[in-house]
Amino acid sequence: MILSRRNLPLNAMRAFESAARHCHLRKAAVELGVTHGAISRQVKQLEALLAVELFDRSHNRLALTSAGLRLLAGLQEGLDKIAESALYLDPESMSGSLTIASTPSISAGWLVMAMGEFAHRYPEIKLRLLNINPQQLDLPSEVDVAICYGKPDLGQRDSVLLFRERYFPVCHPSLLRAEQLVQKPVDMLAYPILHDHHGYWAPWFAAYGVQELPRQEIHFQDVYQVLTAVREGFGIGLLDRVDVQRELNSGQLVALFDDIVEAKESHYLVMNKIEKRSVRVRLFEEFLRRYLLLPEE
Secondary structure: OOOOHHHOOHHHHHHHHHHHHHOOHHHHHHHHOOOHHHHHHHHHHHHHHHOOOOEEOHHHOOEEOHHHHHHHHHHHHHHHHHHHHHHOOOHHHHOEEEEEEEOHHHHOOHHHHHHHHHHHHOOOEEEEEEEOOOOOOOOOOOOOEEEEEOOOOOOOEEEEEEEEEEEEEEEOHHHOEOOEOOOOHHHHHHOOEEEOOOOOHHHHHHOOOOOOOOOOEEEOOOHHHHHHHHHOOOOEEEEEHHHHHHHHHHOOOEEOOOOOEEEEEEEEEEEEOHHHOOHHHHHHHHHHHHHOOOOOO
8 A cells, every 4th residue: 555645544653653652552542542452453553554563562562663663753753843833823923032041061062053953943033042050049030941950949930851961981983993992891991081070980980890090081171071072082971862862873973881870960941831831932842852852751
């Protein structure tokens, strides 16, 4: 069967997208307000229609096949565009300003690139960026949406968990030498180790019982200074997935080990309560989750 706009099985595709995002049929059923059996039937009907298996059902758990992964990416992009288009119907609700606040380290890194992409997509929205301190309790009243490290005093606002930083060793491929392979954590000590003010290297190495000192260490104040040095091939840094995911996907950087050390606090998105939230804020929240490759709440 050749699919076209006229015969797209939209209900089955929505069921699959939800089940694939959760990798759980019951969670998808709760999200869509239908029964577990209905989700299961719609997914199987879609598999039969496409003549491919979208889920690997072995080991009593759901996992996406390569075909399922490809379909999920396309469906999510399409559904996101439909949702954005519906919000975009009233140009008057889009035009205006959006004041964003974040810590300087985030402002200096991925947020600037995210804002640039958002501005290109929605040129009628005037963006303004303010700096706030990490774990700052009081937010300026003019802020529409804030990215806070640690929960502030919310007052009349709501907060949504955005992500918790999870740091792992990353370097530029050109740094690695054929005669000095990195096969276990202690092997990294032959390369320059890049530090920032967090001091996460000590607990990361301690978890592996590594007590030796690196041959060379470079100390920076900020994570984004470490990220710049890593991009230039100066050494190995402990970096968060949000900062490097796109470069890892493209092969510009490589992860040496998957084991992580977590930050003490999480990042929260702080906005007005939902009934007072503007279309601009809602668009930015949805855009930011996709930009950071984060799951929906």
